Amino acid sequence: MADAAHRILDLAEHALSTSFPLRVRAWDGSEAGPSGAPVLIIRRRRALRRLLWRPGELGLARAWVAGDLDIEGDLYKALDELSGLFWERGEGQPAVGRVERVRRAGTALRDPATYRLAREALTLAGPGLPPAPPPEEIRGRRGMVHTKRRDKAAISHHYDVGNAFYEMVLGPSMVYSCAVFPESDSTLEEAQRAKLDLVCRKLQLREGQRLLDVGCGWGSMVLHAAQHYGVRATGITLSVEQAAYARKRVADAGLSDRIEIRVQDYRDVKDEPFDAISSIGMAEHVGSERYLEYARTLYALLRPGGLLLNHQIGRRPLMDEETYRIDEFIDRYVFPDGELSPIDATISWLEQAGFEARDMEALREHYARTLRAWVRNLESCWDKAVAATSPGRARVWRLYMAASAVSFERNRIGVNQVLAVRTGDDGTSDMPPTRTAWLS
Incomplete structure (x- = not known):
């Protein structure tokens, strides 16, 4: 040879x-x-x-x-x-x-x-049959996508890989979504705090309001909102490991009387109305076939006048949308059944559900920088990360995050915050007439 x-x-x-x-x-x-x-x-x-x-x-x-x-x-x-x-x-x-x-x-x-x-x-x-796929690959999926059972399995595949692993990758903030870097020399932790605060300000959160955080992860958003804005918050996730970690953080912060963490599908939330809803990095799991249902569900959970902040990765639109296909690597190894939509489709679905879309902010460059920081974190503690999961899992995350950083930098994908409102019958809402309220 x-x-x-x-x-x-x-x-x-x-x-x-x-x-x-x-x-x-x-x-x-x-x-x-x-x-x-x-x-x-x-x-x-x-x-x-x-x-x-x-x-x-x-x-x-x-x-x-x-x-x-x-x-x-x-x-x-x-x-x-x-x-x-x-x-x-x-x-x-x-x-x-x-x-x-x-x-x-x-x-x-x-x-x-x-x-x-x-x-x-x-x-x-060389001779031989095809090698068996690595054990990190998800296989054996059957039936309709985005049923409650299949969504729970998909979320477990991605998030229930050990909280210790995510601590190494994400750092102390434990925020697994795009940060917002206020300065060129801002640290990842500073940028994640800035992002959480930006969401709170866009939602016009005030003392005593009820916040629902859909896809709450390890609890960072509900903790920030309760600590700094005085809200009563409910966080929902399908990940058992995330929920256990978030509950401990809430208890350690002495906020168990103001924050509730549930293992619950968004379709099963019934204790409306909420004053505000945040959905940060969750809607990518919904799928185009279910997106209108997702939007209508969140609309029904809000009181008239309440606000939704939908933070979501989006792809570039295709000249022929029929040619869109889910990336096989992402589907088999990273986000099973995950799906990206163009921003125009996201806004259209939200408005079809009854929302008025009031603001859209693109944060593409910030996500590229966030991903590079996560890759550095992973590479700096590679041996520990491998021991916490598996060599294959660590390789999946390194490739996924580095390739995603390049895609954001090249404007092949983006990430957008859409602020939408459920107006009252008379058209009123909690929305200020300009952006000044959250930019100041």
Whole structure:
């Protein structure tokens, strides 16, 4: 198996019909590709078997999570270069033709019309059946998406991986959503406090009001709102581990009489009305088929005049929305059944439910910076993170967060705060007429 790197590079460039942007180092020690570029390390031949049996992003993801592939050098630069195979530079649309070439590369190599390439690929990959997927991959999902049972399982897959792991990644704030950096030198903790306070100010929270935090995570939002704005807060989550952690934080803060943490689906909340609702990084789990139901449920839980702050990752709109598909790596390893929608669809659904959308703020650059901070946290305590979960799980989070940072930086995805109101019958609400109230 001499000079495997050159043979792999030739196959990749033939399949992609373009030059490969990374240097390649194979299991036999050979190297090929542009000098000075980040290095794609192929540690084991089975990485190629994974790609031949499952061409495209899922085969790559399995090889990465299993440790068959790695990157040496600047991970962000490597991911940016690789993403250039899938996106046209400077545009928000996928390079569909090239995406299809990548997805079909393994199939093409098995086509009799390309027998020589097929034989070369199979020789490099070695004999054997496809390797089993890494244990971190979620499998065996059946039935309709976004039922209460399936949503609970999806949330558990992502969040019930150990609170100690999330403490290492997120830091003391335990906030798992985009921070807002008020200054260029603001720390992650300062930025997360600024984000929580921004949400509270947008919601016009006041002493004695009732706040519902949908997808409350580890309790940071309800704690901030109760401590600094005097509200009575209810936080709901489907994660048992999150709820236990949040309840302890509430008890330690002496706020058990003002904050309640529940393991509860948003569709099962019945003790309305609330004065305000925050939904921060939760709506990505809802799905387009259920989004109008989600919006109508929150509308019904608010009193007339009450406010909703919906903080949500959004994708770029496609010229043909029928071509949208959920990223296989994200779906199998990170957010099962998660789905991103364009901001215009989000606002449309909220208004169809009866809300008046009053303000939208884009925070895209802030999320890129947040993700890079989380990656630094993870890398700085890598061995402990691996021990707290598994090597594969730590690799999933490193790849997911770094790739997401690049996507935000390149404006392929964004994150938006939509402030909406349930107006009274006479059109009145708690909304100030300008943004001055929360910007001052």
